[in-house]
Amino acid sequence: xxxxxxxxxxxxxxxxxxxxxxxxxxxxxxxxxxxxxxxxxxxxxxxxxxxxxxxxxxxxxxxxxxxxxxxxxxxxxxxxxxxxxxxxxxxxxxxxxxxxxxxxxxxxxxxxxxxxxxxxxxxxxxxxxxxxxxxxxxxxxxxxxxxxxxxxxxxxxxxxxxxxxxxxxxxxxxxxxxxxxxxxxxxxxxxxxxxxxxxxxxxxxxxxxxx
Amino acid sequence: xxxxxxxxxxxxxxxxxxxxxxxxxxxxxxxxxxxxxxxxxxxxxxxxxxxxxxxxxxxxxxxxxxxxxxxxxxxxxxxxxxxxxxxxxxxxxxxxxxxxxxxxxxxxxxxxxxxxxxxxxxxxxxxxxxxxxxxxxxxxxxxxxxxxxxxxxxxxxxxxxxxxxxxxxxxxxxxxxxxxxxxxxxxxxxxxxxxxxxxxxxxxxxxxxxx
Amino acid sequence: xxxxxxxxxxxxxxxxxxxxxxxxxxxxxxxxxxxxxxxxxxxxxxxxxxxxxxxxxxxxxxxxxxxxxxxxxxxxxxxxxxxxxxxxxxxxxxxxxxxxxxxxxxxxxxxxxxxxxxxxxxxxxxxxxxxxxxxxxxxxxxxxxxxxxxxxxxxxxxxxxxxxxxxxxxxxxxxxxxxxxxxxxxxxxxxxxxxxxxxxxxxxxxxxxxxxxxxxxxxxxxxxxxxxxxxxxxxxxxxxxxxxxxxxxxxxxxxxxxxxxxxxxxxxxx
Numbered sequence: 245x246x247x248x249x250x251x252x253x254x255x256x257x258x259x260x261x262x263x264x265x266x267x268x269x270x271x272x273x274x275x276x277x278x279x280x281x282x283x284x285x286x287x288x289x290x291x292x293x294x295x296x297x298x299x300x301x302x303x304x305x306x307x308x309x310x311x312x313x314x315x316x317x318x319x320x321x322x323x324x325x326x327x328x329x330x331x332x333x334x335x336x337x338x339x340x341x342x343x344x345x346x347x348x349x350x351x352x353x354x355x356x357x358x359x360x361x362x363x364x365x366x367x368x369x370x371x372x373x374x375x376x377x378x379x380x381x382x383x384x385x386x387x388x389x390x391x392x393x394x395x396x397x398x399x400x401x402x403x404x405x406x407x408x409x410x411x412x413x414x415x416x417x418x419x420x421x422x423x424x425x426x427x428x429x430x431x432x433x434x435x436x437x438x439x440x441x442x443x444x445x446x447x448x449x450x451x452x453x454x455x
Numbered sequence: 456x457x458x459x460x461x462x463x464x465x466x467x468x469x470x471x472x473x474x475x476x477x478x479x480x481x482x483x484x485x486x487x488x489x490x491x492x493x494x495x496x497x498x499x500x501x502x503x504x505x506x507x508x509x510x511x512x513x514x515x516x517x518x519x520x521x522x523x524x525x526x527x528x529x530x531x532x533x534x535x536x537x538x539x540x541x542x543x544x545x546x547x548x549x550x551x552x553x554x555x556x557x558x559x560x561x562x563x564x565x566x567x568x569x570x571x572x573x574x575x576x577x578x579x580x581x582x583x584x585x586x587x588x589x590x591x592x593x594x595x596x597x598x599x600x601x602x603x604x605x606x607x608x609x610x611x612x613x614x615x616x617x618x619x620x621x622x623x624x625x626x627x628x629x630x631x632x633x634x635x636x637x638x639x640x641x642x643x644x645x646x647x648x649x650x651x652x653x654x655x656x657x658x659x660x661x662x663x664x665x666x
Numbered sequence: 667x668x669x670x671x672x673x674x675x676x677x678x679x680x681x682x683x684x685x686x687x688x689x690x691x692x693x694x695x696x697x698x699x700x701x702x703x704x705x706x707x708x709x710x711x712x713x714x715x716x717x718x719x720x721x722x723x724x725x726x727x728x729x730x731x732x733x734x735x736x737x738x739x740x741x742x743x744x745x746x747x748x749x750x751x752x753x754x755x756x757x758x759x760x761x762x763x764x765x766x767x768x769x770x771x772x773x774x775x776x777x778x779x780x781x782x783x784x785x786x787x788x789x790x791x792x793x794x795x796x797x798x799x800x801x802x803x804x805x806x807x808x809x810x811x812x813x814x815x816x817x818x819x820x821x822x823x824x825x826x827x828x829x830x831x832x833x834x835x836x837x838x839x840x841x842x843x844x845x846x847x848x849x850x851x852x853x854x855x856x857x858x859x860x861x862x863x864x865x866x867x868x869x870x871x872x873x874x875x876x877x878x879x880x881x882x883x884x885x886x887x888x889x890x891x892x893x894x895x896x897x898x899x900x901x902x903x904x905x906x907x908x909x910x911x912x913x914x915x916x917x918x919x920x921x922x923x924x925x926x927x928x929x930x931x932x933x934x935x936x
Contacts, residue, residue, distance in 0.1 A: 255510025256528035299466025317467035329819035341808035360715030470824035524829035552850035603877035
């Protein structure tokens, strides 16, 4: 198959998909045609180049390639659509921050840090938005759900991996020992683990407590 | 505003819209910028030209302009999205079961067992699929066709011979007590349950439609 | 984007108005703690719990968290709570719990300490300070999240481009053979068609053979009876073939002809 033909097909596939398409998916799709992944990658680069000056650009996110409105056109698209985007409450954003940086985390653990109860609506909204998901249930009385972030969260924020997120501010200068006492090392460990597992393109966070 | 900029914006608007965008809507949108409709029309023509050789084309439909997958890519996009697996109707399954286990068999004989008439569609489907064929015609008034299974049916189901089909004997030739001893009753129960639940969420008994 | 980070800075400055009442921004809770009742609700809403309120009280007076001046903060906090109760605002239990915690810390601090180090392990403030610091970390993180580009607020995706579905060369899905048997069984039961004699061990093989024979007969007009029997199949195979032929004759599907007693038997379709 000619490269120009492959290019057309890849364009049409990515444009008609509701979710990003990965290189692997494309390679699988073209395996019957014996098109090496190298060629596909090269063609994707060409498409990226070709669309760089148009109203939409080809972008790579955590789960693959997708077109998105180009940087300077976003404001025009926003203007064209009268409905304003949903605004999220501080409570929701704080809950999300805790889930991101302290995942895997239960609702009780979130409440412990925030000092107030977390409304079910917040959790519901985040689950519905598919920014978080239930990773499992903790093996303690009541079997509370353990939450973590999703690939969709990354995609919704133009991120490829959690490691691109701003680092938790090190507000206080603590010694390693103090950190350990305060359980702060765990936070770092968790994030590291999570980022790694994300990079490994895994599905679920592995934890002994998760069933 | 420069034409290249307007072009980018129009592209992004049409791409991000859920419904076609008309020339009038675009003209309204750009009215603040004092861009004459003539220019917009001209730009749309340029966009159409520009995308004519890509995987998506700008098409004019009754309510305006929209992008759609280009003609020659439709088959590839179709191929990319797996069709829902077909569900066979109960009527088709029963007819096929009778043809398999009681072949050679005529339609009248199938109907006698099933208690309802067999739709021509089912026979047609099975014949088209080459799972059954007409073995001959019975020497009785009306000379009805006699059906039997084909090699194709065996091949497509990974069988060498019909004798490899799950045995009916095991299920029915044992007394209740023997079955109990062998734990077959439980199996049967399960099977029955399955069949029942199938009947419930499946098509109705008399529905001869396959799709 | 720039606007967003500006916003963030403002939030961080803490001087962001707590509320607007009749267009007037309230930057701080007034010293006398008087606020119009309507506004107080708004103010309360703007705090994400007792830790947030405490953090506000500390920051608004430029105190260091680590130096947590419990006496002052406690007084302010409790005054604040009192006022809210006076106004019969529904107060989350967590606010009351914090008031109690503060009062407890304050009373402990009033007791003479053996050593006066600021942050000893047995400093009654230590736990609260730790919680405040931890909360502050995540509060900041949440503000950082707010400025991340977000889908359908800061950037947009093209809508799914439609395509014309083209039917593929149909690959037929196989039927579930197990299910097939069960369906057949059920049918037999329903129609009481099933008698012990109907189902023999060779039931299927005879049936299958009948079909095979009919197939053969379709191709050639006359077939020698012997060619229908394959020695390779062994004794049981021969019996099956023979039964199949008998069954076909019985069903009047085939004719059987023999010129004379010793000559070959020929079979043909009826």
